[in-house]
Amino acid sequence: MRTLYTDIASLVRTGEAFGHLEVVENAAMVVEGSKVAWLGKVANAPAADEVVSLAGKTVIPGFVDSHSHLMFGGERSEEFAHRMAGQPYASGGIRTTVKATREASDQELRDNAKRLVQEFYASGITHFEIKSGYGLDVETEARSLQIASEFTEDVTYLGAHVVPEGVERSEYLELVTGEMLNACKPHAKWVDVFCDRGAFGVDEAREILKAGIAAGLQPRMHANQLENLGAIALAVELDCASVDHCTHLSAEDIAVLSGSNTVATLVPGAEFSTRSPYPDARRLVAAGVTVALATDCNPGSSFTTSMPFCIAVAVREMGLTPDQALWAATRGGAKALRNQKGTLEVGATADFAVLDAPNHIHLAYRPGVQLVEKTFVAGKQVFERNK
Numbered sequence: 001m002r003t004l005y006t007d008i009a010s011l012v013r014t015g016e017a018f019g020h021l022e023v024v025e026n027a028a029m030v031v032e033g034s035k036v037a038w039l040g041k042v043a044n045a046p047a048a049d050e051v052v053s054l055a056g057k058t059v060i061p062g063f064v065d066s067h068s069h070l071m072f073g074g075e076r077s078e079e080f081a082h083r084m085a086g087q088p089y090a091s092g093g094i095r096t097t098v099k100a101t102r103e104a105s106d107q108e109l110r111d112n113a114k115r116l117v118q119e120f121y122a123s124g125i126t127h128f129e130i131k132s133g134y135g136l137d138v139e140t141e142a143r144s145l146q147i148a149s150e151f152t153e154d155v156t157y158l159g160a161h162v163v164p165e166g167v168e169r170s171e172y173l174e175l176v177t178g179e180m181l182n183a184c185k186p187h188a189k190w191v192d193v194f195c196d197r198g199a200f201g202v203d204e205a206r207e208i209l210k211a212g213i214a215a216g217l218q219p220r221m222h223a224n225q226l227e228n229l230g231a232i233a234l235a236v237e238l239d240c241a242s243v244d245h246c247t248h249l250s251a252e253d254i255a256v257l258s259g260s261n262t263v264a265t266l267v268p269g270a271e272f273s274t275r276s277p278y279p280d281a282r283r284l285v286a287a288g289v290t291v292a293l294a295t296d297c298n299p300g301s302s303f304t305t306s307m308p309f310c311i312a313v314a315v316r317e318m319g320l321t322p323d324q325a326l327w328a329a330t331r332g333g334a335k336a337l338r339n340q341k342g343t344l345e346v347g348a349t350a351d352f353a354v355l356d357a358p359n360h361i362h363l364a365y366r367p368g369v370q371l372v373e374k375t376f377v378a379g380k381q382v383f384e385r386n387k
């Protein structure tokens with residue numbers, strides 16, 4: 001079955017270089033099964049079995065969300081309200097969610113993730129990563145990852161989120177790098193550690209990531225959200241695919257990142273929801289660092305599933321241009337997961353979103369508006385906006 005999507009006002013493709021977009025106006029695209037079979041100008045469009053007009057709309061590659069924590073129970077709106085009344089954010093809040101996650105059944109965890117994945121689709125996300133990190137015991141970490149693997153191939157073991165209540169630090173390090181890692185590795189592709197104040201130090205993070213690598217997992221990191229402990233050099237030393245948050249970066253950190261294959265993933269929802277200062281993305285861009293945008297969807301620091309929201313905030317508060325932000329949320333996310341997604345080209349998987357807008361700039365220009373009208377994963381429609 002070949003479907004021709006035609007009369008597209010603006011079709012956006014992402015280039016290999018950071019921030020580079022190729023915009024085709026009056027475009028058409030043919031999808032055959034799960035793949036893009038053709039794209040170009042309407043005037044040159046081939047025949048197809050079915051024709052769908054997208055007059056006045058924009059087609060973009062589906063967003064690639066390289067950082068989410070969808071495996072959890074409960075929620076923390078009260079904590080958010082307290083923060084907005086002046087209390088600071090601290091990593092200790094994670095333990096509240098750990099309690100609720102341990103109490104949740106497999107079906108409750110699955111249903112919660114399913115609901116959030118539907119929200120991802122509504123926001124134009126077509127591929128996403130999911131972390132554990134709210135179990136922090138062998139059983140709950142392993143079942144979280146197993147359920148996560150029902151939704152995505154990019155599953156991340158984050159046993160090293162914080163040291164849970166009632167466990168000695170040294171005992172927990174042994175568990176995370178030993179028994180828990182062994183129980184988790186069959187379900188995961190990535191290993192992550194929260195290297196920050198109140199979580200794990202740089203030497204601990206090195207030990208945890210090295211154990212994960214030795215077990216066949218690929219490293220990524222949460223770092224420099226609350227404080228700069230010197231984690232960036234470690235991320236590059238271990239060739240982490242991505243180092244995420246990067247709220248506090250020194251000039252030296254940026255220089256180290258710029259000569260590396262490690263993507264700097266910015267998570268504007270976290271600064272928004274913890275009322276923290278936004279990092280200046282322009283410093284990274286000027287140094288040639290590859291930047292990605294991710295939702296960091298989690299019940300504590302960033303309970304959003306909306307990539308358009310992240311784009312709008314990244315443009316307004318972090319200094320990315322609308323083109324750079326769109327690239328960072330598509331191709332950037334794909335680079336952070338070391339895959340080839342995040343672009344539209346012949347032969348690529350047909351992961352795309354249709355925006356009810358004449359161009360992609362509207363994503364930041366019209367914040368908070370549900371511009372995503374339809375979302376397709378591998379050629380199949382997974383979301384349609386209510387008319």
Ligand code: NIG
Nearest residue numbers: 093094194270296298300301
């Ligand atoms: O990415 N930074 C560490 N972990 C999560 C937040 C965890 C929480 O507060 O529940 C994050 O922001």
Ligand code: FE
Nearest residue numbers: 067069222296
């Ligand atoms: Fe996170």
